[in-house]
Amino acid sequence: MLITKAIFERKISEFDTQNCVIEGIAIMSEDEFEEFSNNLLEDRDFIIDRKEEMFIDSIGQIHGLLALNMESGDGILIDSQGHKYARYTAFMPNIKPYIEQQISMVAEQIIKEAAENTSNGSWAIYFDEIEESHGIVIKENNGIGTLLLDELTSRDEIAEIEVLDDCFDMTIYLDYCNNLDEEIKPSQNMNM
CATH class of the missing domain: 1.10.10 (Arc Repressor Mutant, subunit A)
Known part of the structure; x- marks a missing residue:
């Protein structure tokens, strides 16, 4: 059985993907990742400490911080845009x-x-x-x-x-x- 996680969009004509650069990785345990992923809008120290790593450059690439679950291999790419929480996120299944x-x-x-x-x-x-x-x-x-x-x-x-x-x-x-x-x-x- 092949099992993964995904986010489905309803009736879209194409995926709107964007080039992203991973500037940093917040390495997390299963429990830490689960808590973070269930409370994305909460202020986080690891985001506050790395706000300068998240921005959009002159050619439109998103530079972000990856929250990485070291056990499951899933990740969440974050662009806080200067905020203390994960303002923009992308789920990255099996990114590890x-x-x-x-x-x-x-x-x-x-x-x-x-x-x-x-x-x-x-x-x-x-x-x-x-x-x-x-x-x-x-x-x-x-x-x-x-x-x-x-x-x-x-x-x-x-x-x-x-x-x-x-x-x-x-x-x-x-x-x-x-x-x-x-x-x-x-x-x-x-x-x-």
Whole structure:
């Protein structure tokens, strides 16, 4: 049985979709999401704290905040337009796999670049570089950084990762590095 959730419109000739940019993610448990989704017009601290992330840009794209149920995978995209509550909302059923896929692709590219370019296993990727190269914004407590950090940490290539004010400072296992200095390369005889 294939079960999902949907919002149905009556007798519409076409869907009026709009391009949206997810600027931040409020990661929620099942209970938190349920409470939020049943009281959308209530003032919320997580919306108040992130009002600047919700706007319509010069080309008409809606920049919003995604409330994400980490258990069910459903989400609600919010554009508060400066208000303290979810003034405009869009239900996003099963959005979590899409978010995870996008985060995974960014992590893969970051690791690939690090492995190809580090000469000693050490690599830093700055948040503004991530935004410029991959189109995702990493800010303190915006949820996207948390998901990306979790994904990077789970990768076999990463020996260590530290979050600094403006970057992820990583150490890549030397076996994955392609451009090591000669004095750092692991000895091929050690594996025999």
